[in-house]
Amino acid sequence: MKILLTGGSGQLGYELQRSLQGLGEVVAPGRAQMDLADLAQVRAVIRAVRPGLVVNAAAYTAVDQAETEPAVARRINAEAPAVMADEARKLGAAMVQYSTDYVFDGNKQGAYWKATWPIRSMSMASPSSRLNRRSPRPASLT
Ligand SMILES: NC(=O)c1ccc[n+]([C@@H]2O[C@H](COP(=O)([O-])OP(=O)(O)OC[C@H]3O[C@@H](n4cnc5c(N)ncnc54)[C@H](OP(=O)(O)O)[C@@H]3O)[C@@H](O)[C@H]2O)c1
Numbered sequence: 001m002k003i004l005l006t007g008g009s010g011q012l013g014y015e016l017q018r019s020l021q022g023l024g025e026v027v028a029p030g031r032a033q034m035d036l037a038d039l040a041q042v043r044a045v046i047r048a049v050r051p052g053l054v055v056n057a058a059a060y061t062a063v064d065q066a067e068t069e070p071a072v073a074r075r076i077n078a079e080a081p082a083v084m085a086d087e088a089r090k091l092g093a094a095m096v097q098y099s100t101d102y103v104f105d106g107n108k109q110g111a112y113w114k115a116t117w118p119i120r121s122m123s124m125a126s127p128s129s130r131l132n133r134r135s136p137r138p139a140s141l142t
Contacts, residue, residue, distance in 0.1 A: 002027055004051035006034060006084075007058030012098060016057055027051065031058075036080035037072060046087040054088045054095040056081055063102065 001024035007013035008028035020026050027049050034045040036058050046054065059077055060066060066073040081097050088095040104112060 001025070001052035002049060003053045003055060004029075004046065004049050005055045005057060006036065007056065010057060010059075010061075013057035016055060020055065024052065036076045039075070039079060039083050042080050042083050043087055046084065046091070050091060051088075052091075052093050054084055054093055056084055056095065056097050059098070059100070 003020050003024045003026045005013060005016055005020060005026055005028040008017050009030060013028070017026060017028055029045060035041055058080075060073040085095055085097070087093075
């Protein structure tokens with residue numbers, strides 16, 4: 001099985017490159033090959049690789065900078081994962097999407113569930129993450 005891993009140069013992606021090795025052929029394009037700000041390129045790469053599993057460990061993580069360029073943060077953290085989920089669904093592939101605890105402001109009493117709404121954001125980066133929770137679902141979302 002081919003595993004398409006994004007964000008391989010990041011903190012999480014670096015560890016995933018190693019831990020996913022035993023599960024299949026890991027294809028880990030960098031930003032130069034698959035820029036999440038370029039939605040057409042995201043679609044094209046997934047269609048070319050045809051993975052059985054998409055692991056999205058890429059994200060716009062500069063939370064302060066996101067305040068000044070919210071559209072870019074939204075494209076990378078919400079729209080690109082939606083495109084990835086759509087393409088994964090078309091391929092019958094599973095997808096793993098990592099989010100952030102920045103969507104939780106800590107004021108809720110009791111446990112959080114995936115259907116807990118509304119989730120209040122703590123930065124301009126986090127509404128983007130909130131959006132990807134509503135994005136089209138692939139065949140299987142972990
Ligand atoms: N680290 C943790 O302990 C942890 C825990 C839970 C959840 N998470 C979540 O996991 C995700 C990644 O976190 P991280 O700590 O690994 O972040 P990070 O170290 O800042 O890495 C971000 C990764 O995303 C890539 N990236 C950013 N913009 C991109 C773009 N336009 N196109 C392609 N790739 C792009 C970066 O590539 P470049 O090298 O090209 O910039 C880098 O590989 C986030 O959603 C975070 O909330 C992380």
